[in-house]
Each structure stands twice: as structure tokens, then as C-alpha cells.
Amino acid sequence: MASSSSYKLMCSIPGHEMDIRGITAAVFPEGALVSVSRDRTGRVWVPNSGPDKGFTEMHCMSGHSNFVSCVCTVAPSEAYPRGLIATGGNDNNICVFTLDQPQPLFTLEGHKNTVCSLSSGRFGTLLSGSWDTTAKVWLSEKCIMTLQGHTAAVWAVVILSEQGLMLSGSADKTIKLWKAGRCEKTFTGHEDCVRGLAVISSTEFFSCSNDASIRRWLVTGECVQVYYSHTNYIYSLAVFPNSQDFVSTGEDRTVRIWRKGECSQTIRLPAQSVWCCCILPNGDIAVGASDGIIRVFTEAEDRMASAQDLQAFEDELSKATIDPKTGDLGDINMEDLPGREHLNEPGNRDGQTRLIKDGQKVEAYQWSVSDDRWMKIGDVVGGSNQQTSKSVMYEGKEYDYVFSIDVNEGGPSMKLPYNMSEDPWLTAHNFLQKNDLSPLFLDQVANFIIENTKGHVVGPAQPAVGDPFTGGARYIPGSSDDRSAFGADPFTGSGRYIPGSGPVPDAHGGVADPFTGGGAYSSAALRQMTTNIYFPKTDGVTFEQANTSQIITKLRELNGGAPTEHKLSEEFLESLEQLLLSVCGLNSSEPPPTIQQINLLWKASHWPEDIVFPVLDIMRLAVRHPQVNQSLCGEAEGVQLCNHLLNLMRPEGRPANQMLALRILCNCFSGRHGRALLMAQREMVLSRSAELSTVCNKNIHIALATLVLNYAGCLHSQPDLEAKAQCLSVASRALETVKDKEAVFRLLVALGTTVASDQTAQDLARSLGVSSQISKYSSVSDPSKVGDCCQLVLKELQ
Numbered sequence: 001m002a003s004s005s006s007y008k009l010m011c012s013i014p015g016h017e018m019d020i021r022g023i024t025a026a027v028f029p030e031g032a033l034v035s036v037s038r039d040r041t042g043r044v045w046v047p048n049s050g051p052d053k054g055f056t057e058m059h060c061m062s063g064h065s066n067f068v069s070c071v072c073t074v075a076p077s078e079a080y081p082r083g084l085i086a087t088g089g090n091d092n093n094i095c096v097f098t099l100d101q102p103q104p105l106f107t108l109e110g111h112k113n114t115v116c117s118l119s120s121g122r123f124g125t126l127l128s129g130s131w132d133t134t135a136k137v138w139l140s141e142k143c144i145m146t147l148q149g150h151t152a153a154v155w156a157v158v159i160l161s162e163q164g165l166m167l168s169g170s171a172d173k174t175i176k177l178w179k180a181g182r183c184e185k186t187f188t189g190h191e192d193c194v195r196g197l198a199v200i201s202s203t204e205f206f207s208c209s210n211d212a213s214i215r216r217w218l219v220t221g222e223c224v225q226v227y228y229s230h231t232n233y234i235y236s237l238a239v240f241p242n243s244q245d246f247v248s249t250g251e252d253r254t255v256r257i258w259r260k261g262e263c264s265q266t267i268r269l270p271a272q273s274v275w276c277c278c279i280l281p282n283g284d285i286a287v288g289a290s291d292g293i294i295r296v297f298t299e300a301e302d303r304m305a306s307a308q309d310l311q312a313f314e315d316e317l318s319k320a321t322i323d324p325k326t327g328d329l330g331d332i333n334m335e336d337l338p339g340r341e342h343l344n345e346p347g348n349r350d351g352q353t354r355l356i357k358d359g360q361k362v363e364a365y366q367w368s369v370s371d372d373r374w375m376k377i378g379d380v381v382g383g384s385n386q387q388t389s390k391s392v393m394y395e396g397k398e399y400d401y402v403f404s405i406d407v408n409e410g411g412p413s414m415k416l417p418y419n420m421s422e423d424p425w426l427t428a429h430n431f432l433q434k435n436d437l438s439p440l441f442l443d444q445v446a447n448f449i450i451e452n453t454k455g456h457v458v459g460p461a462q463p464a465v466g467d468p469f470t471g472g473a474r475y476i477p478g479s480s481d482d483r484s485a486f487g488a489d490p491f492t493g494s495g496r497y498i499p500g501s502g503p504v505p506d507a508h509g510g511v512a513d514p515f516t517g518g519g520a521y522s523s524a525a526l527r528q529m530t531t532n533i534y535f536p537k538t539d540g541v542t543f544e545q546a547n548t549s550q551i552i553t554k555l556r557e558l559n560g561g562a563p564t565e566h567k568l569s570e571e572f573l574e575s576l577e578q579l580l581l582s583v584c585g586l587n588s589s590e591p592p593p594t595i596q597q598i599n600l601l602w603k604a605s606h607w608p609e610d611i612v613f614p615v616l617d618i619m620r621l622a623v624r625h626p627q628v629n630q631s632l633c634g635e636a637e638g639v640q641l642c643n644h645l646l647n648l649m650r651p652e653g654r655p656a657n658q659m660l661a662l663r664i665l666c667n668c669f670s671g672r673h674g675r676a677l678l679m680a681q682r683e684m685v686l687s688r689s690a691e692l693s694t695v696c697n698k699n700i701h702i703a704l705a706t707l708v709l710n711y712a713g714c715l716h717s718q719p720d721l722e723a724k725a726q727c728l729s730v731a732s733r734a735l736e737t738v739k740d741k742e743a744v745f746r747l748l749v750a751l752g753t754t755v756a757s758d759q760t761a762q763d764l765a766r767s768l769g770v771s772s773q774i775s776k777y778s779s780v781s782d783p784s785k786v787g788d789c790c791q792l793v794l795k796e797l798q
Contacts (some may be wrong), residue, residue, distance in 0.1 A: 005299040006350075006370030007257060007266055009313050010284060011054040013045060013294035020288025022071035023276045027083030028099065032058065033286050034085055036068035038743075042087045042100065045294070053303055058777040061097045063104040066090035067554075072570055074126065086100045086126055088115030090442070094128055094138070110136060110143045111277025112588040113429075119166075121159035121161065123763035127166055131429065135168045139767070140760045145181040146723035150174070150512035153426070154234055157194050161202035163769030165219065169194030171426070177219060180732040180768050181725070182690075189215060189223050193194055193423075198237035200244055208234035208248060214258075216244075229256055229351070236276045240283070247273035247285055253322075253377075255287050255297070256351070267297060268366055268377045270320045315591075320378035322364055329590060337362060343374045401453060405431075405445065416445070424449040435745055451542070465755040513656070530640035534789045538713040540669035541706050546621055552577050575600050580618050583625040593622065605644065609654055615646075616660040620667055624780060629671030638677035646688045655697050662689065662703035669710040682723055686711065690730040699738035704745035705734065712753040724761045727754050728768055735773060744777060745786045752793045762797055771797045 018038035026032035029046050033055070036042040041062050045055035067090040074084035074096070084105065085097045092111045095104035102621040107127075117129035126138040136512050137145040160167050166178040175187040175194055192210035199205050200216070204224075208214045212234060214227040232251035239246045245259045251273055253660035257265040271289035284298040298304055306311070337357040347354065347367025354365045354374065363382035369374075388515050399417040416431050418424070428445035431437075539675055555576065559568050568576075579597040601622060605617045622628045631642050645661040647653075665685060668674030678685060692700055731747045731754075738744055751770060755761045765771075770793075777790040 006368075007267065007285060007297040007299045008304045008370075009310055010296040010298040010303050010305055011309075012313070013028055013296070015043060015045075015057055016041070016291070016292040016294075016512070018067075018292055019273065019274050019275060019290045020292060020294060021067070021069050022087075023286055023288045023294065024071050024073055024278045025280050025286075027073045027076060029058070031280065033280060033294075034071055034073065036071040036287055037089050037288075037292065038067040039292070040064050040068055040089075041068065041073060042068055042085065042097070042685050044085070046113070048452075053305060054229060055294075058089065059094070059099055059102070061087070061102055061104075062091035063087075063095040063097070063102075063107065064091050064093065069116045070118045071086040072120045072126075074120045074124060075122065077124060078491055080435065086118050087119065088118050088128060088130075090114045092130070092132075094118065106141050106760055108138055108141065110146075111693070116153065116155055117157045119158045121767050122162060124769050125159065125764070127157045127159050129157035129168055135166070135178075137166070139764050140721060140723075142721050144722050144764060145729065147176075147178050147181065147183070149176055149183045149186075152193075155193060156197040158197045158199055158205070160199055160205060160219070161769070162766075163202065163772050164767060165202070165769070167197050167205060169197050169207055171423075173209075175217070180735060181729040183221075185221055187217055187221060188225070189226075191549070195235050196237045196248075196306055198239045199341070204244075206237050206239065206246060208237050208250075210234070212250075223641065227258065227261070227262060227263070231256065235274065238277045238279045238285070240279055247277050247279060247316055248278045253320075254351070255285065257285075264350060266366065269295065270316045270318060270378075310540060314375060318376035318378065320440065322380050324379040346372070347374065351385070353377075359733065367542060402714075403448070403452065405448070416451070418449055420453060424453075434710055532752075532756075532792055534785070534792060535749050536713070536716045536756040537709065537749055537753050538716050540666070540675075540710045540713060542624060542667045542670050543620060543663045543706075544624075546617075548580055551580065551614050551617050555618075558611040558614065562607070566611075568604065571601055571610075572604070576604060576615075576618060579622060583622045583628065592624055593627050595631065596624075598628055601628075602632065602637075602641075609648070609657055611650075613654075613656045616657060618716050620660055620663045623667050623674065624670045626671055629668065630673045633671065633673040633677040638673070639681070642677065642681045642685065646684065648687050649692060649725070651691050651695070655695060655700060657757055658695065659700045659703050662700065662707055665689075666703060666706045666710055667705070669714070675714060675744060678711070682711060683726065686726050686730050690733055692733040693730075693737050698743065699739050701734070701738045701743035703739065704732075704744065705743040705750065708734070709750040709753065712750040716753050716756065716758075721760055721764065724754050724758070725764055728761075728765055728770065732768060732770060732773060741780070741783060741786050744780075745783070745789060748774065748777065748786065749795055750791045752789065752796060755793070755796050765797055 016035065016037040016039050020035050020037050022036040024034050026034050026044055032044055032046045034042060034044050037731050041060055043057050044059040046058045048054050048056055064087065068087050069090060070088040072086050074086055076083045080098060082099055086094055087319050092113055092115060094108035094115055096106050096108065096626065098105050109132040110130065111132050112271050113131035115128050115130050119127045124139060127135060128138065129135045133150045133152060133154060135147040135157050147168060148172040150168065150172050154168050154170050156169035158167050164179055167175060168174045168178065171193040173190050173192060173194065177185040190207065190209040190211055190213065194207055194209050196208040197205060203219050204216065206216055208213060210233045212230045212232060214234060214237065216225040217223050230248065230250045230252055234248055234250040235248050237246055248256045248258065249690050253268050253272060253274060255267040255274055255277060258265050269289050271291035273290035274287055275290065276288045280286060281388050284296050286294060286296045328437050336357055340356055340358055342354060342356050343365060350367060350369040352367040356363055356365065364377050364380050365374040366377045368375050387457045400420050401418045403416040403418065405416050414435050418427050425446045428442055428449060431445060432441055465641040556573060559573060575597050579593050579601060582591065582593050601619055605612065605619055607615055623632060631637065646665055648657040665678060668678055689704055692704055708727055708731050714721050715727060727750065731750050735744065735747055738747065755765050774790055774793060777786055778794060780787040
């Protein structure tokens, strides 16, 4: 399909000494671009004024100790009105630069292998992908989230929308959609490494792969179109603004321009690997290649290179040598090729390749629709690709090659097995890791593989060569319905017992508010108040209600039917009863809890899971007592307590135990030792708790929301952004499934407490799309506190 206009060379920009691995439009100055290279530098190029159509280097950045692999720009802010430039490298680091100095403003450390992809979002959010199989989210010089789930290098990352959606593409052939730190969906379809991603809109994106295909996806999971034209690995994509037209580059030496779903133009370069591309604000296309040269192409006639420069570019291209083993041209049989007269016939489409025999030479030509002629793109060398080699056995497997690598002079050589179907760079990377060798040898080993397998296809011909770079009737704990002992408990077959059966706040009633003890808030009252009565809430919220007589009755009833090995003695039972009465303060004559009673409670909490719930209810109440809190939550004992409760909270566990374990954790916040324990175990506790948001049980949801709220309260005055990020993530995840209005209210208070008076946390919440997620609650009037609190949170995030 021919387009109405064609791109032609505007200029070539030399300057880098090695492959250009990343390129992007600059924020400042206008019309500038940024490139990064394996020469360990990043450079800012500004367009020349006047008749000279080229670019001039304005700024050179250095800070990486190894190759620079990727680049992105960070939007301007009050602190940095000209924006920032972020680069990722083979030294595992991300360097962030201003335009004022060549050294990094700061360096982000955390990845354990090459950082190969970067994407920036609003509010300073940065997303990175790495060979260490993870993606990381950064804000204010800190890693706030690690996205784990891929099983191989994460080659491509992109921030999809302002709602906090992020994408990652991997060598494991999948793409993953992330929201608030968790994987929402995995896209499958590519047959090889996913190398690039590009956003079309908040609901659509493109991906490209080593399988030589480009796919268009909906975020809902459907692949709606597959594009074929490239003949080898595809490395990068760039989408034209407000369009589904795009540009792609790859290992077949080409830049391809796609319009209305078809490849409308193919531009070949005199370099094997066209690593990267970007679209400049004026519509020009900038590409970086393995020859270290940036080339800019334009469809504006007044910006095109002179006829002399265009001819020089064509001459350079015609002198290139093309090895058929690259997969670009397929197998060649000299006897079957036509002569030069074949060029008298016009081509069928732009970019069509035709081979002709000229004496003993084979020449490659490409059809140009815009010029209406065949353009020579190089001389073909090598001939037939049917050369073969015998397989070699190594450690019980067959390989095409087994090399001996001498790392230390005089020491034993190391064996490096390799198959032609493998990526030489990933093979080299795995070899270095296996033998505990420095990653600085990566280039040396990979190039050794490439040089020693050049021109060979072992066994059946592969579709592409090695990548030259990297290759109710139930028990409802805490319900506020009828608590009579009528009917059998379906969990035990015994009399009905409802732990925590005091007045739990209801979504619809005018019951006492758990935070103030007063009546439900009203919108009128809120409008009259000059201060925010909801958050920040820094004192812990606990579960205080208890019916001690029912707990004791149930405990004795279950003990009577317990297996012999678990039956408690009368003395044991009396000790637990005394402890319960003591911590509930119902009998002033009761002495404080003793160490022996606390030890017995801990022992009883390991009863069989189908009968342990009354013991857990006692622990819920007991842990509020300072002495019990100190004893159970101390340094050594506290870890055991956490592990035990987390085991009870596993997703396949019993709902009663899950809810009571969550309530115990909430009540631990009432004491200094409990708070210290739970802050130290935060990551593990919140991660396990978040899994319970999908359990359909309102009392579990209220307990989960309360736990998140208590964490938010403890973190309110602390600068721990990673911890706040986890709170925001868990609250965000819970709000997607929680329906109970009291649970929703507490999650909103947790969000408000996390972001209140903290600009960085507010930026993080915005980047995660919190505002759009909670806006649906702003009009809730039953109870009014949900809508009122939501409006206040949204105000914080404006």
C-alpha cells in the first residue's frame, strides 16, 4: 500500500562511538532528542538553525560504568522545569540527569542485572525493566514497588495510563498488565521474546517480538491484529500521536512505517541492527543503529536532505554487504537467480526485495514506491545457507557447539555449550552467572560466540539468527445478628457461638462510630466543620467487643468433644477463663495475667483449626493488655506469633480463623511491642492480608481494612515511601472487591491518612490512579461518612 507521502533522509548524526541503544524526544530544548549508547554516554542533540538541517550535540552525560541500554525523559516539575533524563545500563543502575551537568543528579540502585527499559509517568514516577526478571517502580529516588512474576528478562516496560496501569514484556514470551503493584493479566501469543511495547491509548497497545511479528492488544486481553513484514527480530516501536499508525525497527536492517494496518514504507539502513526509534514532535522519525549513527527521516520536503546527501546515503547503502544467514533474504541458489533485466519489472509494494545475478555477484535491490524504481541495498555474500555441523554431547545433552573458554591463564578451561537457536547474549550471561564470573566479560563472551558461529546454521534452518545483543446457615464471626444459642454451629455441630459479637458498625444503621463512639457523621455536620474529622487517624483502631460467657461456654463445649490428645485439663481451662476475665476488666479482683496463663494461651492457640476459634477470640482480647502484648509480641516470640497468624490467614483457611487472626493483628497495635513487631513484619503481613480481599466475607473485609488503616496511622509521620506504597497498593486492591460500606470507609480513611500532608505520597497515589478508583464513592450518602471521606481524599489528591 502506498502512502500519500514518503519519508526520506533528513540527516545523519555521527558522534557516538558504538551502538546506539536508546533514543527519545527531549523535553527541552524544543525539537531536541536524546540518545544513549554502548559507548557509556548519553547525548542531547539540538536541531540546527538556518539552512543546515542537521543536529548539534548540546550536552554529554556520563555516569554509567558499563554500556548504556535505554533512556527516557521525565516530565518537568517545579523543581526541574526543564525535566530530567533517566538512563539505564549494564551496570544495573539508573542514572538521572539534568541538563546542567554531565554527572548524574542521583543514581537509582536496586536491580541485580542490566536495566534494559525505562518509562516515565506523571508526578515523577519511573518504571524500569531488567534482566533480573523484575520491573521496579521508582519515586523520589526510592524504589517503591518491585513487580515480580516474569521468569526471564524484562525487555520492555511502559506506563499505560494515568490510572496506574503498567505493562511489562519479557523474554518469557509474555506481557503482563500491572495495577498497584500486582499482576492483573498475562497476555500470551508471541512465540519468542517480547522486545518492545508502545501505547496507543489507555485501552490499547502494541508489542513487538523476536518472532518477527507485531501485535495490537486490548487491555482486556484480546489480540485484535497481528502485523507481519519484518524478516527478523523487531526491537522497537513508536506510535504517531493521536493515531494507530506506527514505526518499527529491527534486525533486518529496516525502519518500517505502518499506516492503516499495513506496512506502507520500508527504509533500509547500512547497519545490521536498527535498535531504536522515536517520533519527534514535528513528525520526523529518529532511529539509532549498530553503526553508532543516528539518522532522522522526514516527510516534509523542506526538511529533506539535499539531493547530494540523499545520493550519498543511497551509495552507502548499495555498498553494504548482506549475509543471507541473517534471515533477511532466505536461501540463495545462484543458478536460480535472474539477471539485471529483472529490474525492468516494477515492484508490487514498497520495500519489496529482489535479488539479481550480475556475473559472479549477487546484488539486492529494494523497490521504492516514492521514487518508482529499484534501489540497490547491498551485495549479497555467502551463498547457500545449508552448511551443517555435527552435534556435540555435553552433560548428557546435544549442542551445536561446545567451546572451551580460558578465563585464567594456566587454570582449567570452562565449557560453554551453545545451540544456534539460542540468543548468544543470554547464553553468555548464563555462562558468566553459572561460573561466578564478572558481568564485565559479557561483551567478550557474546562476541566470541557470534564470531565463531558466523555464517553457520546447524541442523534445520532457524527462522532467525542469534540476537547480536542479548539475545447465616454458617458461622459468621463478629456478626451483629441474633446471638442466641439456638441451633447447631455448622463448623462444629455444637451450640452457636459468634466471636466478637458486640455491635459491629453496620453500613446502614445509625450505630456508634468506631472511631469516636458517637453517632454517625452527617454531611451537614461535615460542612459546618473547619477541620477534617476523618484523617489522618494515627491512633490504632481495635476490636473490643466481647461476650465472655459465650466464649467460655463454647471453649468448654469444644474441649468436651476434642480428640484425647488435644483435650485440655480443668486446670488449663480455668486458667484461660481467669485470663479472659482479667484482660476484659470484668472483675476488678482478678490479678493481672501471669506468664503461665500467657504460655497456656499460646499453647491452646495451636488447637486443631476446626475448633481453635474461641481460643483465638481470647487472644484477640488478651493482646490488648500491656503485659500480654509485651510477652506475645516480644522480639523472639513475636515472629512466632506472626507466622502462626499468617498460617491461619492462608487463602484456603477457615474464614472464622482468617477474620480472628486479622483482628488479633489489629489489636496488637494497641501496645508498643505489638506496633514494633508489625512494623518489622509489615511486608509479609500486608501481602498475606491482601490475599483475603477476594474472600466473600464482610467481617474479614472490615478486619482487613482496619489492619491497613492501623499501618497507615503508624506510617503517617514516617518518610518510608516504600511502606506507604504497599499500604496504597493493598487498599487499592481491596477496594476493587470490598462491598461492605464500613470496610470501604476504613480503606478511604487509610488512603487519606497515607497521603495527608505528604506531597510525595500524594504523587504516588496519583500515579497509581487512586483518584479515578475511589471517585465512585464520592456520592455515597448511606452512610454519609463514606461520601464525605471520599471527597476529602480526592481533595488531597487534586
